[in-house]
Every structure is written in structure tokens, then in C-alpha cells.
Amino acid sequence: AQKITQTQPGMFVQEKEAVTLDCTYDTSDPSYGLFWYKQPSSGEMIFLIYQGSYDQQNATEGRYSLNFQKARKSANLVISASQLGDSAMYFCAMREGPLNRDDKIIFGKGTRLHILP
Amino acid sequence: DGGITQSPKYLFRKEGQNVTLSCEQNLNHDAMYWYRQDPGQGLRLIYYSQIVNDFQKGDIAEGYSVSREKKESFPLTVTSAQKNPTAFYLCASSIKEGYEQYFGPGTRLTVT
Numbered sequence: 001a002q003k004i005t006q007t008q009p010g011m012f013v014q015e016k017e018a019v020t021l022d023c024t025y026d027t028s029d030p031s032y033g034l035f036w037y038k039q040p041s042s043g044e045m046i047f048l049i050y051q052g053s054y055d056q057q058n059a060t061e062g063r064y065s066l067n068f069q070k071a072r073k074s075a076n077l078v079i080s081a082s083q084l085g086d087s088a089m090y091f092c093a094m095r096e097g098p099l100n101r102d103d104k105i106i107f108g109k110g111t112r113l114h115i116l117p
Numbered sequence: 118d119g120g121i122t123q124s125p126k127y128l129f130r131k132e133g134q135n136v137t138l139s140c141e142q143n144l145n146h147d148a149m150y151w152y153r154q155d156p157g158q159g160l161r162l163i164y165y166s167q168i169v170n171d172f173q174k175g176d177i178a179e180g181y182s183v184s185r186e187k188k189e190s191f192p193l194t195v196t197s198a199q200k201n202p203t204a205f206y207l208c209a210s211s212i213k214e215g216y217e218q219y220f221g222p223g224t225r226l227t228v229t
Contacts, residue, residue, distance in 0.1 A: 035217055043205060045160075045220035091159060095215045103215050104175070109159040 003027065004092050004108035012114045019079040021111050023092030026073065031098040034075040035105065036066065039089040048090075051075060087115045119144045123208050123221035130202075130228050138193045138224045140208030149191035150209040150218060153177060160207065166191055167214050195226065202228045 005024045013019045025034065036048040051059045051066045059066045067076040079086055091110045097103035121142045130136045142149065148167050152160040162175030166185040180199025185191050191210075195202045205225050209218040 033215070037220075043207075043223040043225075045207060045209070045218075047217045047219060050217055097215070099213075099215045101215070104162060104165065105215070105218060107160045 002108075003096065003106045004094055006090075006092055006108040006111050008111045009109075010112045010114070012116055013082055014116050015082060015084060017082055019082050019086070019113060020067070021077040021079075021090050021092075021113065023075045023077065023108060024073055025075060025092075025094050027094065027096045029096050033095040033099070034066065034068070035093040035095070036064070036075075036077045037091045037093060037107075038086075039091065039110070041088070045091070049077070082115050084115050084117060087113060089113075121208060121210055121219060121221035123206075123224050126222065126224060128224055128226045130226070132228055133197045134228075135197060136195050136202075136226065136228075138195065138206055138208075138226070140191045140193065140221060141189055142191075142210045142219075142221075143189060144210055144219065145188070146210035146212050146219075147188070148211045148214045148216075149185065150211075151175075151181070151183065151191070151193045152207045152209065154205045154207060154223075163193065163206075165214070195228075202226060 032053045034051045038046045049061045049064045051068050058068050063080045065078045089110045089112050092108040093105050095105050124139045150165045151163040161177050164183040166172035182194045207223045208221045211218045
């Protein structure tokens with residue numbers, strides 16, 4: 001079974017609209033971490049946001065927020081007021097286990113986001 | 118100006134040749150990683166290292182080798198044993214394993 005599922009291979013969104021990129025995960029470990037990365041056409045992966053499984057509040061970083069629904073095992077990325085520069089591939093990733101256990105990070109297959117002018 | 122550098126950005130080799138991809142970081146991170154990305158795909162872990170002089174195989178280590186003689190450097194050698202070496206290779210580092218990873222710009226390897 002896939003540990004990280006991103007069901008939207010591609011999305012087209014009008015500039016200035018909000019975007020939600022879906023991510024569901026599968027783990028039986030009570031302690032884990034969730035990450036989102038952006039990969040522009042240049043290829044470099046850019047870290048956007050992190051959510052720990054025990055964090056009480058949803059993570060936010062500027063225009064990025066993570067809609068964390070633990071019971072649903074969902075960690076959707078929300079981008080507010082989208083910009084043309086947001087066009088990129090977005091990857092959801094998970095560390096299955098607590099930080100001090102040195103677990104690897106597993107990446108999903110990604111969602112390609114196109115922002116339309 | 119801290120970061121991760123990978124060189125070269127594009128690399129072309131003939132089949133049967135070994136090739137070494139460079140990865141250097143000045144972030145003082147303990148952990149370093151090598152990933153392979155094929156077109157339209159996610160990242161697959163090749164090798165990782167949690168500390169100098171130690172490294173572990175990832176999910177697709179066959180046909181690859183690494184070394185970690187210095188904290189700053191984690192070169193990847195693509196050997197002739199790798200059946201389909203043409204791909205985009207990304208190097209990353211993190212403070213320790215399990216923390217957010219920071220990536221280099223990548224090396225696009227083409228083997229003909």
C-alpha cells in the first residue's frame with residue numbers, strides 16, 4: 001500500500017484564487033511528521049511547510065497552510081491568493097516515526113499545479 | 118550564503134562508463150541523501166548518510182556507490198552496473214535524519 005497518496009496528477013487554477021492540494025497518508029505510528037515541497041521547472045526541491053502529528057495547530061508559512069485532519073489521515077496544502085510563480089510540481093512527504101528514531105522521509109508522486117493568468 | 122551545490126548541472130556519458138556526481142553542503146548538516154527522479158515521477162532514495170564515514174542503502178541502491186569522508190561532501194558514483202542510469206539526480210541534507218531536507222539544484226545525467 002502507498003504510504004503517501006496524492007490523487008490529483010494535475011490542476012489548473014486561476015491566478016489569485018486559493019488552491020488546495022490533496023494528500024492522504026497511511027501509518028499506524030502515532031508519531032510522525034508531514035512535509036510539503038515545491039519543485040519548479042528548474043528542478044530544485046523547495047521545502048514549504050512541516051506539520052508534526054502532535055502539533056495542536058495547523059502549520060502556516062506565509063501564503064501556505066497545512067489543513068491537517070488527523071482522523072482522516074489527510075494533510076492538504078492550501079495556497080492562498082495564488083500567483084503565476086506558484087506553477088510547479090508539489091510533493092507531499094511523511095516521516096513515519098518520531099524525530100529521534102531517524103526514520104526516512106517518504107515522498108508522494110506529486111501534483112502538477114498550473115496557475116492561469 | 119549557506120546551501121547545497123551539485124555539479125555539473127548536465128552530464129553526458131557513454132554506456133559502460135562510471136560517472137561521479139558531486140554534492141557539497143555548507144549547512145553543517147549531519148545527514149545527506151541522494152535521490153533519483155524519473156520523468157513525471159516522485160523521488161526514490163538511493164543512499165543516505167547520517168554521519169561521516171557511515172551510509173546506508175536506500176530503496177534503489179543497486180548500481181550506485183557513495184562515500185562520506187567529510188561532513189560537507191557526499192559524492193554519488195553511477196556505475197556501469199546501473200541498468201537505466203539516465204535520470205535527474207537530487208542531493209539533499211538535513212540537520213539530522215527525519216528533519217526537513219534541503220535540496221541542491223540537481224544533476225541531469227544522460228547515458229547513451
